[in-house]
Amino acid sequence: MKLLMLGGTEFVGRAITEDALERGWEVTVFHRGRHAPPPGTASLHGDRTAPDGLAALADGAWDVVVDTWGGAPTAVRDSARLLRGRVGRYVYISSRSVYAYPAPAGLPEDGPLVDGSPDAGPVGYAEDKRGGELAALDAFDGEALLVRAGLILGPYENVGRLPWWLGRTAAGGPVLAPGPQELPLQYIDVRDLARWTLDAAEAGRSGPYNVVSPSGHATMGRLLRACAAVTGDRAELVWTDPQAILDAGVQPWTDLPVWLPAGELHDFMHGGDVAKALAAGLVCRPVEETVAATWAWLQDIGGTPPQRTDRPAPGLDPDREAALLAGGRAAAT
The missing domain is CATH 3.40.50.720 (NAD(P)-binding Rossmann-like Domain)
Structure with missing residues (x-):
């Protein structure tokens, strides 16, 4: 080909x-x-x-x-x-x-x-x-x-979402973790996206396909625990009630990448039907593999990820995070 x-x-x-x-x-x-x-x-x-x-x-x-x-x-x-x-x-x-x-x-x-x-x-x-x-x-x-x-994660990411979480957990200490831990995520590892795309092209497929993992393939808890584990278990994940985070003016998705509280926007981003792509051969690897491969790539390039010039770098300001943590820790439901 x-x-x-x-x-x-x-x-x-x-x-x-x-x-x-x-x-x-x-x-x-x-x-x-x-x-x-x-x-x-x-x-x-x-x-x-x-x-x-x-x-x-x-x-x-x-x-x-x-x-x-x-x-x-x-x-x-x-x-x-x-x-x-x-x-x-x-x-x-x-x-x-x-x-x-x-x-x-x-x-x-x-x-x-x-x-x-x-x-x-x-x-x-x-x-x-x-x-x-x-x-x-x-x-x-x-x-x-x-x-x-949908949401694309994995090695070579130049948007900064997963690299930010990996950098934050690598820094260690208390980490503001937006709850609930069971919150379902829907994303695609860039390598699984690549494999499915070329398989589909070779098979002569046409038309639209939603190419992301099934909703709940991972959760916020699994994602952040994988980040903490692969970066040396130096982070203490402080699971915090979503409303407390929102009340503090923290912006989902940008200040805390990937995370969206339950509701209309979460359903839009993390709830798409992927039955058509699954029937056409989509296979999604575990989130732990995505996290580990991204961390290995970051280590290979010296720890500083590339950042697209047309996208602002995501992530919560350290002082704001410290203030929220100091203000009290509410376990996520």
Whole structure:
């Protein structure tokens, strides 16, 4: 198989590229040249936002193209139109954010969607991803594979969520742990996402798939205990009532990455229906493996994770955490 990876040097793109190489596929990486692609790939340079930025893709044919673009849908539109007739399957890594909010827990792929346009400039993350989906579908007569990922964790993460928790537990001492411990999580290890995506592309699948673990595949308790264990058991997890955290003005998801208290937003982020992807072969590894691999990668790169410039670094300010801990410890229910 011949894969054209649009991107391929960071996080999701890198994981997909490495999985393809492990399969023995021939991989071409199209990227801006800011980071080195994995060894064993052919490299083409271009900036999809610049005039003539796709010139390096004017020639060539591939079995599969995987596109992770999350900005203006016009970039997906232009790439897909240029490659039409020269690739067998166009795969777009989308997001469950394309579903109209609020969405109930258990929402399958045919749920209501946000508006989007393949001809739009940047609007917002959800609308841009939906526009990217439409661009791929339009160019390939509705036969594109739309991989609607949710929360993505694992090695190469450049958003900072799991790396922040690992850094915090590695520092040791009392750690503000948002309860309840049994709170179900829904996420996907980037390597499981990569494996399923390439399997599905090779099988000729098309249309939308929610590609995340089943809700409750892990819990907040399992995630943080795994972080504490792999970083040397120096952290004391202080499980704290969600309302006490909210009353203190701490922001879920940003101040305390991954965590959302039970309710409408939690159902939207951690309650999607993944029966279709499971039936198509999705297998999710235990959260302990995801945590351990991410920690090992962080150690390999010196402990400082990369951070996307278009995303603020997550995490709770140490002084605010200390003040909350000093104010009392309420066990989570």
